[in-house]
Amino acid sequence: MNSTKYKGLLKGSLQIIILKLLQNNDRMYGYEITQVVKEITNGEILLTEGALYPALHKLEKEGLLTASVELVDNRARKYYALSEKGRAKVKVKLNETKSFMGNLALLLNLNPKMA
């Protein structure tokens, strides 16, 4: 599988993927996120670092994420976690995404079960 497979499609959904993962995990660092995504999708979806980090920084700047730095193995590791604002936002975003995907399935005449 090559990671460019979903490039265009991924772009819009990167935010919600990050938010959702952080809803399930207290805190994560960048590399960890790429690994989890890879694992869940059986390697079908590979996040490029070049896209992940700008998305993380944007969410942090918007105040949806909080970051903390810890020394691990003698190097600084930056962990991300949902903020209060982020926690509220995930729910809204998930609902939005769900209804959007339903409509997308209808529009593209896909099997509704797939959604």
Added chain:
Amino acid sequence: MKLSVLQKQEIRRYLEEVTIVKSNCDELFDHIITDLEHNASSDKLDIEEVKKCIDVEFDDLINTEQERRDFRRINTLVGFALFFFALIVYWLSMEPTVSFWDCGEFIAAAFKMEVGHQPGAPIFLILGKMFSLFAFGETSNIAYWVNFSAACSSAATILFLFWTITALVAKAYRNEKIKSKTKSIIIAGVIGALAYTFSDTFWFSAVEAEVYALSSLFTAITFWAILKWEDAINDRWLIFIAFMIGLSTGVHLLSLLTIPAITLVYYYRKSNGITALGTVKALLVGCAIVAVVQFGMIQYFVLGAFKLDLLFVNVFGFSFGLGALFYIVLFSFLLFFGIQYSIRKHNYKLNLGLICTAFLLLGFSSYTIILLRANAKPTINLSNPDNIYSLYNYLGRTNYQSTPLLYGHTFDAESIDNEVTGNLYRKGERDYEIAGNKYKTSYDKNLLFPRTYSQKPQHIDFYKEWMGLGDGETPTFSDNLGFFASWQVGVMYWRYFLWNFSGRQNDIQGYGDIKNGNWITGIKPLDAIRLGSQTDLPPSIIANEGHNVFYGLPFLLGIGGIFWLFRRNKQIGITIATLFFFTGIAIILYLNQDPLQVRERDYAYAGSFYAFAIFIGFGFLLVKDFLQKNSTKRIGLVAATVICFFGVPFLMGTQGWNDHDRSDKTTALEWARNYLNSCAENAILFTNADNDTYPLWYAQEVEGIRTDVRVICLQFLQDDSFIDQLKAKVNSSEALPISLLHEQYQAGVRDFFPYVDYGITDSVELSDLLAVMTSENRNDQVQMSDGSYMNFLPARKLKLSINADRLIDTNTIRPEQKSDVVPAMEWSFNKPYASKADLIMFDILANNNWERPVYFATSVSEDTYMGLDEYLYLEGYAYRLLPLKNEGKEIDKTQRTNTEVMYSNVMNKLDFSAFNRAKYMDVESRRVVNSTWHLNNTLANNLITEGKTKEAKQVMGKSMKQLPLRNYSIVDTLNKLNTVRNLYALNEIEEANMVTDATLDFLTEELQYIASLATKPQLAYRDEVQIGLYVLTEFERITAGYRQKELNEKTGGILNRLPQIL
């Protein structure tokens, strides 16, 4: 696998190099190391492979080596393309020979490594000398090549401006990928750099041999260098800057004014927490550094050397210069050991500071050239700075009057006390001698921040009119501030600024009225508010080459740039604003100029226009952002580029071309040649600096034209070393007949002579007067209030007895003129006191014994004729002193010709063809044309009176062929009256009618425009209306007299229509 420390370090280093936002470094490093530790299978790690991986995976977060290299390459290439473009522009519009004002002096001084006016420009001289070598001995090409040095310096300034703008824009975009911003950065640089290329003031000094082009280059390099330092924090750049500043003192002190902006860049880069207070502190430090360099190094450092020399010479009895040399050696040792100490103690800051000081002084050491060359006693050796004391005065510009800055007198103040503050010295035979005192005058009326201090009569009148003060009224503090704001800053700064970026009314010097030299927008309703109606503008404005209309677009784009910067990156904005302020308004604050300057002074503020051009570059980004928001990225970028390019540099270039194109202009050279050729062989010519001196020096010193003529500039005749020069042979001019010995006129001796009325009614013979004025006998002197004795002027009615045969022997007159010779020239000397310069002139007159013909320039101020007016006869551009009777006729000297000689000169020796060859006639050339018309009309008129019609026809024929007839302003039409009168009198009806008709049309348009104005603006044109109506009435009379019915009716018609509306 586990990575080694070294491997980690290398990855870390690479990341730090490429990451756009430095704070992301840690995170990316962590990601890569974690990834490698988890996944890398092979034991051997290929670092190059990792780097490639980083380049691909983190594309959005980094600028790869390749991307940065690409940017650097295009930045370099476009920079050089701009350099060559600007060089071609300046080369095409460059003056091919000497220009007016100081250029003649600079070219001569560069060519022969001579000593020009204070404070000198040794680095400019060296560069000019190097370029002059390209003439390969062809002296008529020397000026061309020295001018070309200015074109090169200016083009290089454009190159550094471009790099400065791109560096600053890249800095503003530092959190974004360079690849995505390359186009914007480069285009911003191009727009800003091209706008400056075509800006009025900078273009003016780019095409002539003045120091301002090279001075701009130093400003540009210094500011660019601090950005290089900022980019990599390599302190070697600071040393480079110190060296550049040191060198720039050998060009012009203007470059020092970049220092505050430089300290600001330093502060912003080095400080951890940037505050407003910190910014102010950094600025104050910058000002302090300027003061240390300007006063500490350039003046007190040299003063220190003099003080030690004074001790060595006067107390220890060593020879001159040993003390100064010891001082320099001592200082060098101190610096050397200081630097060694700093290395030993690992004191980095001390080390850097001392090395910078050493390089600063190294640059400043260019002034030793001045000292060396003054000792070689070249022909031009102004103030003779051949020892450390005179060098100190030369550097301190002590020849110029000092102006009060913080606290000082008003224009109507009376001096109440003269306090002695120190000694003046001169270099004697064996030691330094005291030549007098330095004084500090105190006054009865003073103000804080005095801006209206000049006590010259014409300035006082101007102050009163500008501030609306009646007689006897003293300016209040607010009047004074008002003058500062409206005149010094308004007229003498913002007007110039807006010429460059908004538009210019015409090239005629403005004095704050609505008629000439104003800034305009070209948007008529807007200009009409300040300047009166702008509809149907007359030829004096619309046809003037200096009428340039930019619709304020460059200004608006610059303001746009400021707006963009203050939203996006305040620090860059403040830095450029600092540069703008210190190279512009700060100079206004410091110069505290008196009003009515002899020429426009915009050249001094070119540095601030440079700073504004940087803002213009940023303005492009605002336009681009706006258009991109309202269309696609691509279309927005292209549209913004097209709009900015055509709206700003293209418009400026096309509007400005015709008034900067000097490619065919040789008027200054021809003027100099004609001036010298107006004089008989071995003449002595008294001139009065600037345009009647410097071009002449150039002609003699560089091209070897008429070196038999001795040009004596009266402004320098007060200086003993200048008098020494007159007593020696120069080029092919023998020593002048000066009987006084050096001791009799050395500094501090006979500087001035008070007039003491001895009740002498008869005229005093000049030789007797000289004997009294140079007498050492106390009976011939007056005692001053401090007990000292000094010579004085005992009489004002003077005479010089004439031996008519001597005049014939010396070819001063023709034998048939013998009956016209007066037995003695008698005149009255009406100045309140006599100066040393007057004494020398008396000496020359008394001892010349008509050996050499004596001339006075026509353009000097009236008091330099010393009352000899009735013995002055025009022989061309100069008056000849001739002891001839005037047959009781009261003729002004401007109408009096030595007709036969002048006729021969005008027909055989003078060539006016340069005027018609010049594509653009600048203000000075036009002044010369007007005076030439005046001279030739006078000559023709006198020839007609003397019955020499044929000769008169020839003079008018040559004038009509070689002298332009175009009217630039209403005043120019006055000359046409005499032209027309002569032409009709000589029966040249067709030509007379042609001139009359053209002038009528010109006047009609001008007067109709004035008539269309509202009452208030119309009042400003009072003089013009009077002159115009006078010329029209005269035309009516003349055409009636010569029965030119058609023209007479036309004139009558115009006159009938005009008075009703005026």
